[in-house]
Amino acid sequence: MRYLIIGASAAGLAAAETIRQWDPRGAVTVVSDEPHPPYSRPLLTYLLSGEVSLEKIWLKAADYFQEWGFEALLGEQVVQVAPEEREVRLRSGRACPYDRLLIASGARPRLPGIPGEDLEGVFTLRTLADWRRLDAALPEGAEVVVAGAGPVGLKAAEALARRGCRVALAELESQVLPRLVDTQAAAMLGNALLEWGIEVYCDTKPIGLAGYKGRVRALALADGRELPAQAVLFAIGVTPNTEFLADSGLAAAGGVPVDARLNTGLPEIYAAGDCVQGVNLLTGQPAYVPIWPAAVEQGKIAGANMAGANRRYPGLLPQNSISLRGFKIITGGLVQPEAEDVEIVSELDRRRGHYRRLAYREGRLVGLTLVGAVADAGIYFHLMSQQLPAAEPVTPGRLWG
Amino acid sequence: MKTVIVRPERCVGCLQCRLACAVEHSRTKNLAGAISEQVTPRPRLRIYPGRQHLAFPNKCRHCEPAPCQQVCIAGAISRTPRSTVDIDPAKCINCAMCAMACPFGVLTYAPLYLAPDKRAVALKCDQCPEREAVGRKPACVEACKVGALTYGEWQEAQEHKGWALAQAVFASLQAPPETEPAPPPGIRLWRRINS
Numbered sequence: 001m002r003y004l005i006i007g008a009s010a011a012g013l014a015a016a017e018t019i020r021q022w023d024p025r026g027a028v029t030v031v032s033d034e035p036h037p038p039y040s041r042p043l044l045t046y047l048l049s050g051e052v053s054l055e056k057i058w059l060k061a062a063d064y065f066q067e068w069g070f071e072a073l074l075g076e077q078v079v080q081v082a083p084e085e086r087e088v089r090l091r092s093g094r095a096c097p098y099d100r101l102l103i104a105s106g107a108r109p110r111l112p113g114i115p116g117e118d119l120e121g122v123f124t125l126r127t128l129a130d131w132r133r134l135d136a137a138l139p140e141g142a143e144v145v146v147a148g149a150g151p152v153g154l155k156a157a158e159a160l161a162r163r164g165c166r167v168a169l170a171e172l173e174s175q176v177l178p179r180l181v182d183t184q185a186a187a188m189l190g191n192a193l194l195e196w197g198i199e200v201y202c203d204t205k206p207i208g209l210a211g212y213k214g215r216v217r218a219l220a221l222a223d224g225r226e227l228p229a230q231a232v233l234f235a236i237g238v239t240p241n242t243e244f245l246a247d248s249g250l251a252a253a254g255g256v257p258v259d260a261r262l263n264t265g266l267p268e269i270y271a272a273g274d275c276v277q278g279v280n281l282l283t284g285q286p287a288y289v290p291i292w293p294a295a296v297e298q299g300k301i302a303g304a305n306m307a308g309a310n311r312r313y314p315g316l317l318p319q320n321s322i323s324l325r326g327f328k329i330i331t332g333g334l335v336q337p338e339a340e341d342v343e344i345v346s347e348l349d350r351r352r353g354h355y356r357r358l359a360y361r362e363g364r365l366v367g368l369t370l371v372g373a374v375a376d377a378g379i380y381f382h383l384m385s386q387q388l389p390a391a392e393p394v395t396p397g398r399l400w401g
Numbered sequence: 402m403k404t405v406i407v408r409p410e411r412c413v414g415c416l417q418c419r420l421a422c423a424v425e426h427s428r429t430k431n432l433a434g435a436i437s438e439q440v441t442p443r444p445r446l447r448i449y450p451g452r453q454h455l456a457f458p459n460k461c462r463h464c465e466p467a468p469c470q471q472v473c474i475a476g477a478i479s480r481t482p483r484s485t486v487d488i489d490p491a492k493c494i495n496c497a498m499c500a501m502a503c504p505f506g507v508l509t510y511a512p513l514y515l516a517p518d519k520r521a522v523a524l525k526c527d528q529c530p531e532r533e534a535v536g537r538k539p540a541c542v543e544a545c546k547v548g549a550l551t552y553g554e555w556q557e558a559q560e561h562k563g564w565a566l567a568q569a570v571f572a573s574l575q576a577p578p579e580t581e582p583a584p585p586p587g588i589r590l591w592r593r594i595n596s
Contacts, residue, residue: 319501
């Protein structure tokens with residue numbers, strides 16, 4: 001059996017390793033458009049701040065592909081998938097035949113689509129090449145605007161502030177981490193950001209980038225203000241990489257649609273990771289949640305199914321961990337539940353700076369926000385993903401003791 | 402694998418295991434020295450009030466496969482040759498992904514003398530590798546006075562527990578059926594009148 005995997009990150013490698021466990025003799029080929037060995041994307045912001053060094057971001061040992069017996073095609077971009085011929089065409093002109101194909105092509109950062117995006121000094125941060133570009137272009141004390149106060153934008157802003165840049169954070173919605181935390185947690189985070197010297201501008205829509213001699217000079221906002229900047233970093237979300245699927249009929253607008261077995265509809269093609277249009281575990285509704293733990297889980301299930309298993313993916317549980325200079329927020333599930341039958345229980349410990357917000361529906365936990373004390377987060381997520389009854393306050397002793 | 406086996410029904414919540422654990426994971430490895438260290442050593446197991454029992458000791462189970470290892474974005478969590486799950490403080494970036502993944506909530510974040518330049522790193526039970534190298538039991542097991550924490554092969558412990566349960570079920574089936582004590586004469590009379 002010839003297995004072909006497009007993408008060599010969380011989902012792709014998890015799938016490759018799972019295939020190897022199920023089918024020790026199958027030929028596994030991994031294609032990635034990046035020339036480097038697999039590295040940890042979430043570490044790029046830590047790389048930016050200097051908390052980790054370049055040699056620590058590699059996910060696997062140097063001889064990983066030989067050891068597992070995978071063929072690696074690094075630096076090769078896939079331009080077309082031809083399901084009829086059962087082959088994948090690469091930019092170099094090479095065609096790779098397959099018996100089972102996994103699409104784990106991931107996602108790339110979105111840009112808002114405003115004038116001036118082609119100016120020098122406009123960045124996104126998703127790949128190692130992005131980091132190299134950004135790292136090289138930042139003089140000390142530079143003024144940087146980070147657009148988007150999501151997990152990536154926040155961590156990038158904190159990293160840039162740590163490097164001595166003057167950072168302004170611009171957010172479209174009325175608070176930082178919109179759709180991930182409630183106003184109380186956002187206020188606590190906002191205070192921390194102020195303390196670190198990061199200016200936060202909420203309710204602001206970027207409308208254009210002002211430039212001078214081809215270099216970005218400022219970010220113009222809808223309310224008429226201009227934030228001066230030698231560099232602008234957009235962290236406003238990602239969009240799935242599905243262009244190469246355009247004429248195969250596998251892609252839809254919000255990513256590759258898959259069934260509960262992570263199959264795309266064609267029996268030999270599966271998809272996993274950030275390129276997939278997922279289903280929220282708690283609501284059963286389609287949801288696009290590009291997070292690392294879900295990508296690993298989907299990769300394992302898709303890999304097993306490609307090798308002949310029949311495993312089902314129950315749906316993804318949104319969860320995020322944001323850790324900035326020891327200030328930790330873990331959030332997940334339904335944060336702003338629309339339904340009326342959701343009961344919210346929240347506790348605030350001002351002295352210690354701890355906050356806990358739990359959302360219950362029909363005696364089951366459906367939403368969680370923890371600020372400060374995050375040690376028990378995994379227990380809550382376990383209760384949520386298993387849909388166990390959890391009416392009383394949750395402590396490990398009450399659960400198991 | 403040999404591991405710390407927890408018997409919550411025996412635990413009285415004296416917290417001596419926590420003290421022993423903190424001392425074992427200090428630089429000086431003795432109580433007097435540990436107290437005065439610059440980076441306060443922290444225990445890696447916690448005792449909660451229990452529902453059925455007095456107290457419930459909670460520590461890393463060294464799961465296989467380990468959810469924390471799978472989500473670690475820094476590659477700091479690995480399985481050691483003696484099949485425990487270990488965190489490398491030099492690689493840990495304090496991102497709290499492991500706390501999000503651990504279904505038992507055993508991770509804590511605190512400074513560690515092995516990583517002096519870091520604000521905090523993830524800490525959990527490492528099953529005292531230095532003690533095992535010289536053939537000693539883990540510190541918490543040595544400290545436990547009531548047999549709530551013992552050290553042994555978990556398969557054996559599970560087998561023994563299953564055997565004990567089977568014995569108890571068997572014994573209850575063998576016992577003569579309990580006869581109800583006769584009600585006092587007044588109640589007997591009252592019942593007869595009512596029926």
